[in-house]
Amino acid sequence: MEASKPLQTTAGDACGPEEEAKKMAAAAQDVNHLTDIRLVVLGWRWPGKSLTGNTILGREEFHLERAAEFCVKRQADVGARQVTVVDTPGWFSTQDTPASYKQELVRGASLCPPGPHAFLLVIPVGMFTEVDRVRIEEHVSLFGEQVWKHTIVVFTWADVLRTISIERYIRREGKELQWVLEKCKKRYFVINNSIPLFEEHPQVGHLLKKVEKMVAEEEGHYNLEVEKKSLEENKNAAKEVRDLGARPKQNSGLDLSKTKEVESLSSE
Incomplete structure (x- = not known):
């Protein structure tokens, strides 16, 4: 059985901690x-x-x-x-x-x-x-x-x-x-x-x-396209909030008719 040959290294293979750190930084x-x-x-x-x-x-x-x-x-x-x-x-x-x-x-x-x-x-x-x-x-x-x-x-x-x-x-x-x-x-x-x-x-x-x-x-x-979509969504959300704020309250027409009835009765 042949004795295993020692692993040969070159000068370029051997490097200390400083050289290794430089290589890692460069990588x-x-x-x-x-x-x-x-x-x-x-x-x-x-x-x-x-x-x-x-x-x-x-x-x-x-x-x-x-x-x-x-x-x-x-x-x-x-x-x-x-x-x-x-x-x-x-x-x-x-x-x-x-x-x-x-x-x-x-x-x-x-x-x-x-x-x-x-x-x-x-x-x-x-x-x-x-x-x-x-x-x-x-x-x-x-x-x-x-x-x-x-x-x-x-x-x-x-x-x-x-x-x-x-x-x-x-x-x-x-x-x-x-x-x-x-x-x-x-x-x-x-x-x-x-x-x-x-x-x-x-x-x-x-x-x-x-x-x-x-x-x-x-x-x-x-990412320009992602930001465009986000900005558009924010704009639409803001518009919805404005629209909701501008809507009249529900049954406002009914309330108005009741007010007229009260006014009518009080005048009789």
Whole structure:
């Protein structure tokens, strides 16, 4: 009977705990990796919204000087991914947003079927008020309640903080801003839009990985068709409540005739 030969190993097979951990981390990243990423950018007019879209794509695709009334969709290869960005009409800070703008805003999600992987809610660093919170809720809720699970807050103009950290800024602004972040499951990102577009932007890759992680955690992208159905059901339910409230009480005609009889008897 032949003695069993010892199992031969190569240098590549042997690895310590650190190498094994690195391999597992790389494998996890590969699982989350998306070959294409679809983004919809939301926010006020002039908060750095269009500029953020340009930063992500690495070139000037959205004209900063235009006051957008319509959605604009652009694509570019970013790293090993094809990235689609939809820039939406910005809403006003104090004025009511026209209904046509709101309709166009919602249409942005349909421009990247079957639905965007993430909504990037662009908020410029500065004083954040209750009015700002209400305006965000008013416009983001147009996409349905589930939209918050697929939303990342992107802070722009953070250079004004100088030595103040973004965490301290969030605490300083109080419950209004913290409410928004709670709705987004505290997903936020700080982006520097001052780096020239022709240079490789170190933050864009990190932002896209954050999007991939969110998609993995939420088990998919924002489903436009499901949300449309949900919004329509809510609208119909609200209409039924209004109709029920407007109906006259039962037997109201009988009660009215009895009242007339009493009036008739009292006059005799």
